[in-house]
């Protein structure tokens with residue numbers, strides 16, 4: 128394989144004095160689905176935010192096709208082709224489904240392309256087409272996740288960062304969402320970096336995976352290797368009951384900077 | 385007939401209150417800051433128009449003076465956000481409230497220095513002219529105020545529903561974090577909202593000055609307008625206009641049917657009643673976010 132599409136080196140990010148990611152390095156090659164697994168508080172969301180420009184790193188680089196993009200606003204990163212589908216969906220609740228999608232394309236100016244991409248999103252998520260004029264806040268949790276992914280696609284990203292797409296969804300719906308993620312990767316050639324706690328489903332979909340603990344990458348390898356690994360089986364594949372999911376519902380909405 | 389004329393004149397006043405209230409709500413919805421200088425923005429807009437238009441000042445054509453005043457107030461709004469409010473990021477609401485109240489005081493002072501404290505009138509082509517409809521005598525000024533308010537409301541509606549920047553303003557107000565994720569430059573959008581509120585304030589100021597005299601303390605009308613905004617459900621644009629109209633109508637009616645002085649306290653009496661009966665205001669959007 129040649130140069131990775133996304134290359135992260137020695138990234139460090141802080142919340143005030145708290146060091147949330149401690150020298151993370153990873154690579155995502157064009158056309159791949161790469162997953163980052165880790166327990167609550169491992170620093171997965173912080174990593175995503177630092178890649179997408181929502182947070183500035185203290186040290187380290189984020190390179191997209193060799194060009195450094197870290198430490199700028201998401202405005203810049205999105206234009207360069209990195210879009211983050213945030214944890215907890217974060218749709219615009221009082222705007223229609225279609226207007227939500229249009230906001231995903233905020234950085235674009237090609238009207239025809241935007242219209243075509245709205246149709247493309249509706250093909251992958253027919254329910255969104257049915258609800259296109261409805262306020263997004265009235266959608267179910269699963270539909271909101273679909274909208275969040277669709278809205279991310281509207282930026283025509285080169286790399287899409289998905290932060291826990293399975294959060295709060297039923298096992299069936301989680302499967303459905305991951306099936307669509309795989310199709311988008313295969314058919315629309317969207318490269319994906321997916322953060323998950325649901326290791327089983329993430330490793331089934333991904334080509335490559337990393338494991339993150341306490342702000343560090345502690346393991347990395349092709350997905351099938353990780354699936355076979357003893358540690359992963361013990362720590363992640365064994366313990367993903369509903370209790371762990373359920374606890375997370377109360378999580379505060381995060382403030383930014 | 386007499387009553388109808390009274391109502392129309394009250395409606396016109398209500399439009400002005402409503403437009404100032406609209407400015408409050410625009411800024412509050414989009415940025416969660418409350419701009420207590422909104423009334424003073426209006427006063428400044430009125431004085432600028434006067435300076436541009438009056439024959440003893442610059443003597444520009446009236447329409448040009450209006451456009452210039454709206455543009456200048458837009459720039460003032462933008463700069464207030466970019467230079468003052470933005471620095472307050474992370475500070476408490478109270479800090480921002482104190483900042484905007486102080487800003488209002490400064491603007492009144494500056495206006496007093498530039499234009500003096502004597503009431504002045506705008507040389508408006510609307511003043512003194514009237515239309516007769518049957519037995520009705522309708523002031524040109526009242527009619528213009530109502531028509532301009534309707535047009536401006538329709539324009540704003542289309543702006544928010546159809547334009548990309550209008551949608552982005554809505555998005556940033558509903559979920560600032562998500563707007564930021566989508567590459568919407570939230571800070572610039574906030575400054576543009578302040579610019580819009582500045583422009584709307586200038587229009588309110590022109591309309592106000594078309595009916596009467598202005599002096600630096602005219603800006604205190606903002607207090608009455610904030611009552612209108614709360615009556616409508618701080619956070620609802622149609623509510624702000626509705627609140628303004630209610631106050632505009634109740635004032636002349638109460639001074640006619642109750643007692644002259646009562647009209648002064650009526651807006652606040654209504655405010656109290658609304659807050660007791662419907663604590664979130666008349667047209668509030670209290671819908672829980674499903675996130």
Ligand SMILES: Nc1ncnc2c1ncn2[C@@H]1O[C@H](COP(=O)(O)OP(=O)(O)OP(=O)(O)O)[C@@H](O)[C@H]1O
Nearest residue numbers: 142145147165166167168169170171172173174381
């Ligand atoms: N806004 C914040 N201020 C201070 N500390 C924070 C903030 N956000 C996260 N942290 C801390 O940074 C660490 C990493 O948090 P992060 O949200 O990146 O974890 P995560 O892996 O995404 O967890 P989860 O699976 O629960 O989403 C945690 O210890 C957390 O407490």
Ligand SMILES: [Mg+2]
Nearest residue numbers: 171172173214
């Ligand atoms: Mg997280």
